[in-house]
Amino acid sequence: MTAPPALHLSGRATIDGAPIFGPISIDAPPGEWTCLLGPSGVGKSTLLRLLAGLGDEVAFDGKVAAGDGAPLGGRVALMAQADLLMPWLDVTANVTLGARLRGMAPQRGRAREVLGRVGLADHAAKRPHALSGGQRQRAALARTLIEDRPVVLLDEPFSALDARSRALMQDLAAEVLAGRTVLHVTHDAAEAARLGHNVLLMTAGGVSCVTPPAAPTPRLYDAPETLGFQGRLLRLLMEAR
Numbered sequence: 001m002t003a004p005p006a007l008h009l010s011g012r013a014t015i016d017g018a019p020i021f022g023p024i025s026i027d028a029p030p031g032e033w034t035c036l037l038g039p040s041g042v043g044k045s046t047l048l049r050l051l052a053g054l055g056d057e058v059a060f061d062g063k064v065a066a067g068d069g070a071p072l073g074g075r076v077a078l079m080a081q082a083d084l085l086m087p088w089l090d091v092t093a094n095v096t097l098g099a100r101l102r103g104m105a106p107q108r109g110r111a112r113e114v115l116g117r118v119g120l121a122d123h124a125a126k127r128p129h130a131l132s133g134g135q136r137q138r139a140a141l142a143r144t145l146i147e148d149r150p151v152v153l154l155d156e157p158f159s160a161l162d163a164r165s166r167a168l169m170q171d172l173a174a175e176v177l178a179g180r181t182v183l184h185v186t187h188d189a190a191e192a193a194r195l196g197h198n199v200l201l202m203t204a205g206g207v208s209c210v211t212p213p214a215a216p217t218p219r220l221y222d223a224p225e226t227l228g229f230q231g232r233l234l235r236l237l238m239e240a241r
Helices: 044-051 091-095 097-101 108-117 133-146 163-176 189-195 224-239
Strands: 007-015 018-028 033-037 059-066 076-079 151-155 181-185 198-203 206-210
Touching: 007 044, 018 044, 018 059, 018 181, 018 198, 018 206, 033 189, 044 059, 044 076, 044 151, 044 181, 076 133, 091 097, 091 108, 091 133, 097 133, 108 133, 133 163, 163 189, 181 189, 189 224, 198 224, 206 224
Parallel strands: 033 181, 033 198, 076 151, 151 181
Antiparallel strands: 007 018, 007 059, 198 206
16 A cells, blocks of 8 residues: 555535535545544535545535645545445455456455455355345445555445444454545544544534544543543534534
8 A cells, every 4th residue: 555645625516506515625634534523414425525536416616635746546445334235246246346347357365355354254255135234334344445545535334333333343444444544424423532533523614623532543432531522522513503
């Protein structure tokens, strides 16, 4: 993996003339995990799509850039809330789908390594219907990892899981994505309190930084500083417009 760059986006976005967000300015430091919270409808997912180069339906007036000045194309992986596994493919084929779509031979050895890392080595030949919700999200994370991109965009990937599975996936993601530039959209103040090296609050009025505790991530979910920061984020979200 190449050195991860910082991320920058500034400007305003509309769809069919309707304002989505802006003007805003967002920065995510290199090699760190940045959480982005905010009320529904302020454009967080649209922002991720623009960074991923997928916002063809969006009229964007502004700047999307990497901190090292090189193009972002080819250096970004996006993991969405839905696992998007193909039901007719087994786990290995789902994890290596990106390579096949690009006309490349799938890296089965690499797939075995990554599936082992996310705890799915014994499930490689199963189809998605035979997996639990947490296992499906692990497969989606493995598919993201095998792309080996220095920038990873997460769009509420754990929100559909139960509390235990969500905490386990948070721990796993923090481990396997360490050292990459991660921008994570979440509605969950507890998740941001555990994972964020940096925490941003996006509202209709713009984007502000909220300083998290100094404890290393993933922070203990029941530590006083984690719970206190979670409460502070909830208050800010309740007051947001």
